[in-house]
Structure formats: structure tokens, C-alpha cells
Amino acid sequence: MRVLFVTSEVAGLYKRGGLADVSYSLPVALSKKGIRVAIAMPFYETISSKGAQCVGQLAIDYDRRRELVFIFRMMLPHSHIPVYLFRHPLFDSYDAKDIVERFAFFSKAVAQLYLYSAETLGGPYDVVHCNDWHTALVPLLLGEQGKIGYRERGTIQSTLVKTVLTIHNLLYTGETGASIGLKLGLPRTLFHPFMTPLGRAVRLLEEGFVYADVISTVSPTYATELMRGIHGAHMPALMKKRGDAIIGILNGIDEDVWDPKTDVALPVSYDKQTVHSKKLFIKQALRKAVKLEDIPVPLFGFVGRLEARQKGVDLILKSVEKLDPDTYQLVILGTGNKKLVHRLEALVARHKNIVFIHTFDERLARRIYAGADALLVPSKFEPCGLTQMIAMRYGTVPVVRKTGGLADSVIDGKTGFVFGPYTSAALTNAMNRFISLYTKSPKVFQTMIDRVMRVDFSWRNQADQYVSMYKKLME
Secondary structure, eight states: OEEEEEOSOBTTTBOSSHHHHHHHHHHHHHHHTTOEEEEEEEOOTTSOOTTOEEEEEEEEEETTEEEEEEEEEEEOTTSSOEEEEEEOGGGSOSOOTTHHHHHHHHHHHHHHHHHHHGGGGTSOOSEEEEETGGGTTHHHHHHHGGGTTGGGGSOOOOTTOEEEEEESOTTOOOEEETTHHHHHTOOGGGSOOEEETTEEEEEHHHHHHHHOSEEEESSHHHHHHHHHTTTOTTHHHHHHHHGGGEEEOOOOBOTTTSOTTTOTTSSSOOOTTTHHHHHHHHHHHHHHHHTOOOOSSOEEEEESOBOTTTSOHHHHHHHGGGSOGGGOEEEEEOOBOHHHHHHHHHHHHHOTTEEEEOSOOHHHHHHHHHHOSEEEEOOSOOSSOSHHHHHHHTTOEEEEESSHHHHHHOOBTTTBEEEOSSSHHHHHHHHHHHHHHHHHOHHHHHHHHHHHHHOOOBHHHHHHHHHHHHHHHHO
């Protein structure tokens, strides 16, 4: 079976967030299962051209202009998976005011290259697997271009290829003006516009919902939440039409990338047998690095985007004010919303037991995963979440809200602490429960550490589920 994995980012080439990690690890895991995988993504100017070979070019009509896109091929770092990079001035940078239109153009480039010149991509594929709003138009374009006169222009590949659209985060939908259909050369009737104060608009992600053969999400609970309309009042009606096509598969983590036995960012390495003594040493080193006092209290950590709409930083700001400052410490690492940054800086000024590092520092992040006693993940919603899995891999207990993949990956009282309501009181209660366990029941706490390190979040099992999904789709 051959799968073309279409994405906006891949770790090792270009990374903005968790999608890049999945776009690297999942294809690698699928390849190990015998699936012949290739990846398609834009050729950003920050991607090194070392090892890239131009394998073709493509003329695309877009917005009443003919654009020339060059296709390059290179190997995914540390693998035998080919990556097809699409080069055009519009793809030089990810960030742009017209970012949605840029990825609509990218989607047309992918679809048109597949339909007319699949040999450039190494031949036809059984499944085209798209990811998030950036590539959500590919299913529409693959299915419709052959129906509106394109066949007369030359040889076209069979449109029997199956399409999968994976939703990593519904917060971003790729909203743009309804004129995007005309720019793509498609009839307006193919789209599902809605009114905004600025006029008619469409959401690329929702178009993907309509046209993809299968819609997958990155956790079973997130799939359920989408169908219940928890993440958008406009979703239930759409989900009702496609309910039979929705599947939730929990993400995994790359155990080679996240391994305390080999992590060079840590001052010492450790495994399941040496975790207790070595974690204590790393905790002491972490405290020294961030200038926290070395005292016998639990150390909480937070690593992530300072996102006002999702990550629950507002809960942390309120919850810690209700805790006895002499009973815990907290180190926060992240960048993002300016208002949250100012509030965190003000919080640190009032609390000597809290440290905030306003930067992206992967080395320090890894030391927090390993050195903290507990990791806070109080998200308002979380499609899957990887930080709680990474923390458990490093023997750190997650404190999470019961939503999305957090609910699917953490068992309250067994592999972490789970709270339900999105309130500061609920988070405060969960943190107090952890503080009580740490201080009053150290043996139980050590048993929990042993338990979380035995949980298997590797891509092996998840890849099996994707292979099963592909096979059912082919049937």
C-alpha cells in the first residue's frame, strides 16, 4: 500500500508545533509497518537545499495567472522516506497575511501534480493523507478537477484514490473569502459559504470535512467532543452528516527522540531502574539553573504555548494564588500571548517560588520534563497533547484536565491527576492532591512514577490503527 502524507510542516525540516512531530514520526512508524510512504510539503526558504534534487515542474492556473512550481525531492532525515518539496515564491515563508490563500494554492499544486504527473511523486498512491486546514482542500480538488473539463487538457490519473483528513486542532479552520473558489478555478457551488461582517467566507477545514473519505482526529475523546459540538456550534450538523466517517486515533511519541536513557540535554541519563535517584539530581540541577531554592517541596512544571484560548494558563495564574507558597514551586517555560506574558511576569514578582522563562528553549524544556515532579496541562481543550506523554516517559506525573487526548492518556490516581471543570478551583484542588501525595505518601508517589514510566505511548500501536483505517478505506 502506498500513502502520500501531505502536511505544512515536518520535524527535521520545518517545525512550528506538534503537527511537525506527528508528520515525522507517523510516516516513519508506517514505513516500519510495510507502508510505502512519501511526504509532500512546501519548500520554505529556511529549509536547507542540501540533498534536494529537482524532479519536475508544474504550471498552475491560479487567480487568473499561470504560476510555475518546481518539485524537489530529498530524503526525510534519518530515514528512507522521500519528501517532495514544492518551491514557489508564495511558499518561501509560512507567515503571511494571505496565509490561507497560499495553502489553498499549495493544495491545488499537490492535487494537480498527482492528477497529471503522479510519476513525479514516485507513482500513484492508494491513499492521500491530509493534515489540518492547510491541506484540507486536497480531497475536494482530487475529486472534482476531473469533473469540470480537466480531462480534455491531458492525461489524468484515476480519481479513485482515497483521501483522509486528520484534524489536529479545530481552533484553526483556514477561514478566507468565498472568492477562493474562483481563484482556484472551481465552481462556487462546490463550496459552503457563510456570512461574516466582511462578506461571504468559507473555512477550508470544513470543506475537507465534506469531501474527505475519512476524517480522523488525534484522540477518541476529541472525536466525541467534535460530534457533540463542544468545539463549535456549527459543527454538530456537519458531524451528523459525516458521523460514520469519523475516527479518533490517539497520537504517539517517538521513543527514540524522547528517551531519558539517551537524552543529551539532561545532566545525567536514567531508566526505569534508576529513575528515583537520577531524577532528584536533575531536579536539583534544574532548580539551580532557574534560581529556585533547593527545599523539600514538589516542583511543578509547565511547558507550552501561552495560548489564551486553549492551554489553560489563565487557570494557572488564578490557581497558584490559592496555594500555600511554602508547599510547592513552579517553573513555567513558554512564549505567546503578550497579555499572559505580562501577567506571568507580575505573578513572578509576587512569588519567589515561581519562575517564568519567556523563551523557546528545547534543552530547558527537556530538563523540565525530567526534573519536575509534576507537569501541568490544564487545557481548556486538547485534541491530543504530547507534553503529558513526554512527561510520563520521563517519570514525571501529569496534572491534566479531562478533555480530548488528556482524558484518553491519563488515569486519575494511577498515572496522574485529572480534574473536570475548567475552573481555577478544580486545578487548585488537583494540585493540592498532588502536593499531599508527594509530602505524605512518598512511597505511593514513587510507585506512581514507576507506573507512568511503563505506559507505552510509542507510535507502534497507533501506526497499526492507521494501517487498519487505510485497509478498511481501500475495501
